[in-house]
Amino acid sequence: MASKTLFSSVKEETRKNYIAIFEQDWPVWLAGIFIAVLALFIFLWDSPWGIAGGYKNWGNWFLYAVGINEKKPFVPWLHPMSMSNFGIFAGALMSALMSRQFRIRQAPPLEYAKGIIGGMLMGFGAVFSKGCNVGGFYSATGMLSMGGIAMMFGLGAGAWLGLKYLLWEMENITIKPMVQKKKKGPFMGINWDKVQPYIGASIFIAVIVVFYLYSFVDKTTLGGILFFGFLIGLVMHRSRFCFVRAFRCPFMTGEADMVRVVAMSLMIYGAGSAIIKWAWLKEPMIGVHHPFLFGSLGGGLVFGIGMILAGGCASSTLWRIGEGHLKLVMTLIGFSLANSITTKILAAYELTDKLGKGIFMPDIFSWPITIPIFIFFFLLWVFLAIWNEETEKFVIF
């Protein structure tokens, strides 16, 4: 056997792991497990994971800059959800660069319009449900808040309506595809494909440095939130994990894969949060503020339509921007502004508390019954989706 140096052995092992991590797609079921675990880490570290609050902060800043908001908002780098959103974007951007998948991706004008309108609908809906698909559905359900279940039904109905629109659009509106461009030579003499991984690695180093900087100024919690968001963004991009597919695919192609994954992820999240809350490691009512019934249901409906038009939910908007999709930048702008403005309007008319109230599942069903019902409900969802996959009973196209 030829003798190998330690350096060559490490180099070879690093190369193999690089290929496995960044050049092959991760199985989406693995991402479902990771995301549930990371969501539980965030809950233990600070508070339940959410995204819309960060978008609202950015929207508030814009309104403040143009003189509509008089009060100066919380600075984004000290706002927890804003920090986790930055983290998700950074993780996805690093993943895209390391896998040489980052490029500026333009879209036809109608797609940009759908991006903005879809974002606005999501931003609007998220106010009524007091959270997006993450805060109002995924985390809400994980926290055993009945509002999460109500929003789930709203999302399903909204996805159906959104898909109906897309089918109508396909029949009635012609969208000219983008013209294929010939591959350009090196930009400024630099081979972009070779440089991308190095930029990606520097983003990873930057996130670690920022974490330690936050720790140095006694803001370790915020630094940790950034890092957990970074891991979520990395996992989501590597696996192309998208909540939208769990609601859209059963009606579009009949596929049940994402339903299985989201249901499994929720069972892990819910079980973990139940243990934490039952043992009073965290106060049980944390993350149980979603307006059951009509706020969550109605908000979910409008959000569901929006996420279909935009082609991404609150979380997948961030990781797709990390991949370079300009349409989703429009979505983020629409979401942020609509969420901020709608929040102001609802507060001005004192409607915020009239949409419903937070209901904790164990308060209705008791702890011994809640967990079996929770598991049974999501198993039912999965079996219904599998039956639909075989029969295409609910496929509308």
Place this chain on the structure above:
Amino acid sequence: MDLTNINPEQVLNTCGLTCPMPLLKTKKSLKGMGSGQILEILGNDPGSKNDIPTWGNKNGNEFLGMSDIDDGVTRYFIKKG
């Protein structure tokens, strides 16, 4: 399979479109084709690299393969069942 010698009956360009439009348009195009005919899809959404091959093997159809061409565009071939 040698994709360079395939002569598709129809070419669908989805460049610039993002999820779910490439798959929706693919499904619509295939519906209008006859059994044994080949559809070529051009697309540059990375998500399509999973979506189209996975869906292309369902409902009796056959996904023949894909190849990357210029500037991030991929060609996909599906044979209608």
